[in-house]
Amino acid sequence: MARRIRLEDVAAEVGLSRASVSMVMRGAPGPSADTVERVLAAADRLGYRPDRAAAALASRRSRMIGVVLEVRSTFHAELAEEMLAAADRIGYDLLLGPRTPHRDEARAVESLLDSRCEALVLIGTEAPVERLVALDRQLPVVTVGRRIPGAELDVVRLDDYAGVSELVGHLVGLGHRRITYVRGHDAVIAADREAGYRSAMAAAGLEPHVLAGGKDADDGVASARVMLADDLPTAVLLFNDQAAIGFMSELTRAGVDVPAQVSVAGFDDSPLARMGPVGLTTIRQDVPGLTRHTLDLIGERLDGGRTARRDVVIRPEVVMRSSVGAVAGI
Amino acid sequence: MARRIRLEDVAAEVGLSRASVSMVMRGAPGPSADTVERVLAAADRLGYRPDRAAAALASRRSRMIGVVLEVRSTFHAELAEEMLAAADRIGYDLLLGPRTPHRDEARAVESLLDSRCEALVLIGTEAPVERLVALDRQLPVVTVGRRIPGAELDVVRLDDYAGVSELVGHLVGLGHRRITYVRGHDAVIAADREAGYRSAMAAAGLEPHVLAGGKDADDGVASARVMLADDLPTAVLLFNDQAAIGFMSELTRAGVDVPAQVSVAGFDDSPLARMGPVGLTTIRQDVPGLTRHTLDLIGERLDGGRTARRDVVIRPEVVMRSSVGAVAGI
């Protein structure tokens, strides 16, 4: 294993001081055009790459943004991909902090902090508000997807309430009267979506019917079993696409036709929703929009001096696909 | 933004030297039981967390393993999750280096090297062999999923050839005679799977039929369009699950029944395969097995002094689900 090339090696190669080479590598002003050229040539020749740990230590900046996500979720993955490109554009690098069943959010955050991230993006966080506020005192934190009631925090999110109520409106328009909502276990997001559902049901003069559920495909399967054993409505809204896909798959397996017998809808418009044999009706998360606003917020606080917190709400879009149909006889 | 607590702050708090505190934090032998207790208490009280960049710099070890993956792929995500836990067990941390359409593998690798990863795991790499060999001279590299013909590299992979030929055998047993294989664009993996397909077809006395394809759902959709416009066989094997799901969805959309008219199979047994309304027949990648072997290989080279390279081949398992059926009239 060959020794790593250091700044000093490049300096020796071109006969300059480390300081000059450092400036050239960082693109700092000072060095003459000739010097820049010679240094870059030498660096390239030797295969020099600056050591990030040393640079971070010396400059007291890591130029890294930590992103806590659920790596399983294709929606999170899509967001992360988009943010990677966006961060690159403003000169930052992304550090992914995966949250898994065996590695909770606190652990993911700690790990990112240990790596000296300068800002944190929390996708679909489930952490308590006090914890988020405490974190935000340490470094800029942007919460994506979840409304944080009454707290001073940067948030980028969809109008969950409006999205779900609009979707319910569509279903009502298609003749559905018995529409069930299966909520996720997340407190805030689930509550918003449920509230949107309830208000739309009330507006249509219908009786709301809410079931406990979850956010994974397995949860959707479980919900389906519960409803199959009990009684099926004509339309079911689930917390997100993963749950909806699991739900739909279990119904199909049990011989229930979607959408002829039951219409199903999810939330997120994850790639899953588009890909299945039965396109899933869902509510689109505007990934480029969420990404842009998130990185704008971070940029403003890191490099722009903003101190007030902002709550950016994006209007969602209902995407009708084949998992939803009109009620027979209409 | 409060200043970060340093080792020195803890040392001052307990009235000891930085060296002692450092030893305690690292769990190094030396400090007395009493010292350990006092230091840990003080560290906890002050909320001290060691700075990873500084520790890496001073110790010349980062204790980090870089993982290059395609974050979009649920199969990769699943592997990464599993590896996260496994790495933790041997005292390493994982650094994810996402590969996206806008950030190629070379870029991902460079970024991981800049962060001083001590070893690299390349999931489904597409890099040229020479590049891999060169990398492997810099640090231990384990390639997951792809056979590297004739090169001295650590590899953990499935027996793609055996998997596909076994699956073809199943199809033949179900009465299929016209079985098409849609290959991915990856050179080596695709070639192995294709060879397995060809040999099984030859063994059954059948004419092979291979189409160019890809690894994403969109590629599967495209393949479906091509075949719909032309001619449909009774069974189609695709390079992986994502492509197979896309393929299946396009067929269904065109009114073709799966599996009554066409049987479809993928590869990977990604969560997608289990979740859809039509369970996808596929070849299971043994995620825990791949993970265990990968981390064993890394551990052996990093801490065990192994120098010879190894090629670990895992026997795959065919998972029959409802996307495959018998040919009508059998």
Place this chain on the structure above:
DNA sequence: CCTGGAGCTTAGAGCGCTCTAAACGGTGAT
């Protein structure tokens, strides 16, 4: 009473970089 460990603790020299302040070599003006 001296010596030699054993058991703990610490001084101090880096790790590879950044960045400020100071130095350097011209140049044109005086």
Place this chain on the structure above:
DNA sequence: ATCACCGTTTAGAGCGCTCTAAGCTCCAGG
């Protein structure tokens, strides 16, 4: 010849940690 000043370069002091070698204290053995 002197000086101020400019563009360019550099010395050197860190950043927060690790780790070796040396130091300290105390006690057993001679």
